[in-house]
Amino acid sequence: MHRLLPSSPGTLDDAELDDPALAAHYAYPDGLTAPYVRVNFVTSADGAVAVEGRSGGLASAADRQVFGVLRRLTDVVLAGAGTVRSENYGGARTPTMGKDTPPPIAVVTGSADLDPASRLFTETVVPPIILTLAAAPAQRRDALAAAGGDVVVLERLTPDLVLAELARRGLHRVLCEGGPMLFGSLIAADAVDELCLTISPLLAGGTAGRIASGPPGTEPRALELVGALHEAGTLLLQYRRAAPIG
Numbered sequence: 001m002h003r004l005l006p007s008s009p010g011t012l013d014d015a016e017l018d019d020p021a022l023a024a025h026y027a028y029p030d031g032l033t034a035p036y037v038r039v040n041f042v043t044s045a046d047g048a049v050a051v052e053g054r055s056g057g058l059a060s061a062a063d064r065q066v067f068g069v070l071r072r073l074t075d076v077v078l079a080g081a082g083t084v085r086s087e088n089y090g091g092a093r094t095p096t097m098g099k100d101t102p103p104p105i106a107v108v109t110g111s112a113d114l115d116p117a118s119r120l121f122t123e124t125v126v127p128p129i130i131l132t133l134a135a136a137p138a139q140r141r142d143a144l145a146a147a148g149g150d151v152v153v154l155e156r157l158t159p160d161l162v163l164a165e166l167a168r169r170g171l172h173r174v175l176c177e178g179g180p181m182l183f184g185s186l187i188a189a190d191a192v193d194e195l196c197l198t199i200s201p202l203l204a205g206g207t208a209g210r211i212a213s214g215p216p217g218t219e220p221r222a223l224e225l226v227g228a229l230h231e232a233g234t235l236l237l238q239y240r241r242a243a244p245i246g
Contacts, residue, residue, distance in 0.1 A: 019065070106162075130149045141153070184215070
């Protein structure tokens, strides 16, 4: 994998990037006192977010390498229940850098519709955090807690309350892995600090949707391109919001 941006003026940094160099490239800001939300997605060259319903069909070796590095940098992986089900999530396996344990998976689900026997609960080192509502069936919530889930009932599953719960736990380096509805809600709430977008050299066609799906009338948010990597036709772009939140 090689770097296109940032580079020295008038030069192209073509040195091979290993995991430590990637960790430095994608490092979170120092001294965080509130959640910093990084969103990671992969799309085809024609904008498809999945192949046959799964993003894994778009992944390349470069994307998988960066995916692993991003997880090792984060305090918590945030995902919607639909993504967790379709991608058959298990727990993160590699410890967060500087810690002894992997980051927990925090799942946003208004219905608590998750399988207690799924890999999310059976193949994990740390308990998943299940962010749900009082309206979710109590038997589902109880079953997820019995399976080892850290079930949290919130008043609303809006970005402000979800991120406040993560902040309460000291989980400030947030990595959101989708899906599109969760990403869309974060955009609408102006809660996205950074987007890591992999563009796979594929034409997928089909009916796959886009990476974000939110309410109409959402104000566009300006981003700056702060990093670009490439390998074997795959582009890995890093965008950061042009102005700080607030």
